Amino acid sequence: MYFKHGVAGSPGVTFASSGNFSSATSFPQPIVLGATFDMELIKASAVVTSTEARAFSNAGRAGLDFFTPNINPFKDPRWGRGQETPGEDPFLTSQYVINLIDGLQGGIDPRPYYKIAADCKHFAAYDLENWEGIDRSDFDAKVSLQDLSEYYLPSFQSCVRDAKVASVMCSFNSVNGIPSCANSYLLQDVLRDFWGFNEDRWVTADCDAVGNIFNTHNFTKSLAEAAADALKAGTDLDCGTTYSMYLPEALEKSLITRADLEKALTRQYASLMRCVAILEFAIHYTNTPHDRAGYFDSPELQPYRQLDWSDVNKPDAEALAYRAAAEGLVLIKNTDLLPLSPTKRLAVIGPYANATSAMQGNYFGAAPFIVTPLQGAVTAGFRVQYAHGTDVGGTSDAGFKEAINIGKSADVIIFAGGIDHTIEDEAKDRLIITWTGNQLELIKQLAALGKPMIIVQFGGGQVDDSELLANDAVSVISS
Numbered sequence: 001m002y003f004k005h006g007v008a009g010s011p012g013v014t015f016a017s018s019g020n021f022s023s024a025t026s027f028p029q030p031i032v033l034g035a036t037f038d039m040e041l042i043k044a045s046a047v048v049t050s051t052e053a054r055a056f057s058n059a060g061r062a063g064l065d066f067f068t069p070n071i072n073p074f075k076d077p078r079w080g081r082g083q084e085t086p087g088e089d090p091f092l093t094s095q096y097v098i099n100l101i102d103g104l105q106g107g108i109d110p111r112p113y114y115k116i117a118a119d120c121k122h123f124a125a126y127d128l129e130n131w132e133g134i135d136r137s138d139f140d141a142k143v144s145l146q147d148l149s150e151y152y153l154p155s156f157q158s159c160v161r162d163a164k165v166a167s168v169m170c171s172f173n174s175v176n177g178i179p180s181c182a183n184s185y186l187l188q189d190v191l192r193d194f195w196g197f198n199e200d201r202w203v204t205a206d207c208d209a210v211g212n213i214f215n216t217h218n219f220t221k222s223l224a225e226a227a228a229d230a231l232k233a234g235t236d237l238d239c240g241t242t243y244s245m246y247l248p249e250a251l252e253k254s255l256i257t258r259a260d261l262e263k264a265l266t267r268q269y270a271s272l273m274r275c276v277a278i279l280e281f282a283i284h285y286t287n288t289p290h291d292r293a294g295y296f297d298s299p300e301l302q303p304y305r306q307l308d309w310s311d312v313n314k315p316d317a318e319a320l321a322y323r324a325a326a327e328g329l330v331l332i333k334n335t336d337l338l339p340l341s342p343t344k345r346l347a348v349i350g351p352y353a354n355a356t357s358a359m360q361g362n363y364f365g366a367a368p369f370i371v372t373p374l375q376g377a378v379t380a381g382f383r384v385q386y387a388h389g390t391d392v393g394g395t396s397d398a399g400f401k402e403a404i405n406i407g408k409s410a411d412v413i414i415f416a417g418g419i420d421h422t423i424e425d426e427a428k429d430r431l432i433i434t435w436t437g438n439q440l441e442l443i444k445q446l447a448a449l450g451k452p453m454i455i456v457q458f459g460g461g462q463v464d465d466s467e468l469l470a471n472d473a474v475s476v477i478s479s
Contacts, residue, residue: 004068004084004363005029005045006321007053013062015366020309021061024052025317026360026367030069030096031460032328034086039099041324046103048317050115055307057116065117065271067169067204068104071097071155072126077433080129080424083361083460090151094158101163106304109164115304117271120159122171122206124186125152131429137208138216140174148175153190160195166271167202170235172209179213181205182226187234199263200270205230207239222246228255236264313368333469333477337452340412342381347410348374349389349403349446350417350439352458358420361460373416373456385410392420392459394437404445412452415443419459435463447473454478 007024009015016022027033027045036042056062071093074082086096097120102108106115125141125148128134143152159165168191170181180186191197213219213226220226227242228250238244250256331338340346352358354374360367377384389403390396407413417439424430434440447453454476455468468474 004070005033005361006049006365006367007056007062008363008365010363013056013365015061021056021059021312023313023366023368024056025049025313025321026364026370027321028325028328029083029361029460030086031074031083033324034092034096034328035330036324036327037092038327039095041320041327042096043099043103044320045324046100048320050104050106051307052312052317053116054304055309055311058305058307059309064114065119065167066104067119067121069097069100069118069120070122071120071159072122073151073155075127075151077462078131078424078430079127079461080428080430081426082127083424084363090154093155097155097159098163101159101165105164105166108162113302113304114166114271117166119167119169119204120156120165121169122180123156123168123191123203124148124171124180125175126171126173126180128173129425129427129429132431135216136172136427137212138174138218139172140177140217143175156191157195160191160197165201167204168197169204169206170209172206172212174217174219179209179217179219179230181209181235182213182219182229182233184233192234199267202236202264202267202271203234204237205235205239208242209240210235210238211240211242224249224253225255231256231260231264236267318368330479331476332465332479333474335475337412337454337475340382344411345383345385345409346377347385347387347403347406347413347451348377348416349387349407349413349442350415351388351390351392351394351420352416352418352456353386353388353414355416355458359458362421362425373414377414389415389442390438392417392436392439393422394439397438397441400442400445403442404449407446407449407451410451412454413446413449414454414456415439415446416456416458417443418457418463419461423459424461430461433462433464440467443468443474444471447471 005027007013025048033042053062053066057064070084072085073090073093074085074088086093101118104116104118106113125143128139129136173180175183175186187203210226210230211223213230214223220229223242224246227246354372356370356372359370374386385406387403387406389399419436423436452475453473455474457479465477468477
């Protein structure tokens, strides 16, 4: 199952078409949460998300293990998945993940139960999807030991050593010639021996990453050897079919042993039935040891099994999501135009001006409601005219005339644009970071009207604002 900024619709999570469990609180994308620099808020948002995830699980609509968070540092703004991360700084990401895991898992050890089992990904040096024909499934990241230790690994060290995450995901790519999911240096020497990722926590491969050890990296001579190499290196679970199809062959050929299989299985089940480390916890709840997720305990014995639909979309959760969105806004330029008086007449223009689901980024669930920029301006009491103007990647200027006409009669022009998942996404990197389509041309024509103008950028990755920063007619740029 997945969530990046709220319970997400994904394999393993099922939303109802209406009524109970038809929605969940939607927080801003991790890149916005990271921009808040507010660790208390990060933890609070994780508490809400895990509460709602556990409620979904109790209703049979989700499991207990979730593929989150993505803590690869956002080194290059062209990377299609940077929006899923809290940013480019290793220290910020390390602090983010400690607080996030604390909120997701119900505290940092010792704790009586996992609230949910989180998964830090993608280990390691993963920051490329598909760039000029170079694909993540066969990419070999050449990384110096200094860069590995100072830039790519600190967030994972904090996740494992400090936050005590339940699981780690090995990535699609190779690191210095060895596929990540067959890399015993990363999975055994660093992860387990150095950071203390002990035997009651487990490693999962990203989906099809084990098969790619043979299929795309050409690191082994067969899929059975790929499965054996991954298992012996420390990959306990395969998101894919390579283990289920080829581990029997690997065992038959003595490429692995029964002990190898049992070790991986034991690590996975430990998330469900790991005993309480502190005796007082066990005495408090029952006279017998507990499994750590409460999976095998009677529901009445532990509080997380009591969570239900009444714990989803609560008013305080909605207020927290609003706070996160407000705190995550970054003013790139402001020439004393803000704040605006509600007496101002606004022209709200652009592909995001009345956008709905596009505002949720990727890996999102059904939100209880979505407030578009247009709706927000109307609700705030402004007199508003609206025009779409152009699309994110638009080449037609058919909507320019309407946009310019309403701009002429407005006191302030707001252009809401940027990029979306047609431009960047998982498996899709950008080659350039310029504004896409003809958005800049429309902005130029609107700016020429001489009215105060606000640019609000949407989308996960950044765009080059050099031209807008230099344009005196653009009063405000917010991202």
